[in-house]
Amino acid sequence: MINPRTFRDVLGTYPTGVCVITSVEADGRRHGLVVGSFTSISLDPPLVGFFPDKRSSTWPRIEAAGRFCVNVLGAEQLELCRRFAARSDDKFAELAHDHSPSGMPVFEDAIAWIDCRIEQVTEIGDHWLVVGAVEALGKRDEGTPLLFFRGQYHDLAELSD
Ligand SMILES: Cc1cc2nc3c(=O)[nH]c(=O)nc-3n(C[C@H](O)[C@H](O)[C@H](O)COP(=O)(O)O)c2cc1C
Numbered sequence: 001m002i003n004p005r006t007f008r009d010v011l012g013t014y015p016t017g018v019c020v021i022t023s024v025e026a027d028g029r030r031h032g033l034v035v036g037s038f039t040s041i042s043l044d045p046p047l048v049g050f051f052p053d054k055r056s057s058t059w060p061r062i063e064a065a066g067r068f069c070v071n072v073l074g075a076e077q078l079e080l081c082r083r084f085a086a087r088s089d090d091k092f093a094e095l096a097h098d099h100s101p102s103g104m105p106v107f108e109d110a111i112a113w114i115d116c117r118i119e120q121v122t123e124i125g126d127h128w129l130v131v132g133a134v135e136a137l138g139k140r141d142e143g144t145p146l147l148f149f150r151g152q153y154h155d156l157a158e159l160s161d
Helices: 004-011 057-067 078-085 156-158
Strands: 021-025 030-035 039-042 047-050 065-071 112-126 127-139 144-147 153-157
Touching: 004 065, 021 078, 030 057, 030 127, 039 057, 057 112, 057 127, 065 127, 153 156
Parallel strands: none
Antiparallel strands: 021 030, 021 065, 039 047, 047 127, 065 112, 112 127, 144 153
């Protein structure tokens, strides 16, 4: 039997970037969810993935929309990260953003964005595995990513000094 606290502590030593998965439903409502589980999966065909918790209230809305955009957060976007990691009826209130080619929210300071159509959703334990087919993507040439490691946020610039 694996102790849940030990599981979290040990897996928390694996550093991740931080992304906001954004989407817009047919009625125009915008949704967003912070994930550390984003990963590149395949180049041919181009596929990426992430793992939303089955308890997420935002994921079913994104699934209904059928598509999403991954916003890779920069080190200066901690406030944005906190906003999208907390439960709220309108995480986008008073928030300016651009749009991906398919109309998904893209944050100006994101260091990369990846526009996807939902290709596959598979039940895995207490999470879903979501696979997205990449339809468009782009990046900024500057900026360091926001990192998450041992339960805390870090800036790559601070680590490389
Ligand atoms: C650094 C970080 C990484 C996270 N990674 C994930 C993740 O991979 N999958 C997930 O479902 N939730 C993840 N979360 C938690 C969700 O962001 C949070 O539970 C969710 O936004 C709660 O609101 P919701 O009900 O709107 O989904 C993460 C949170 C933080 C702060």
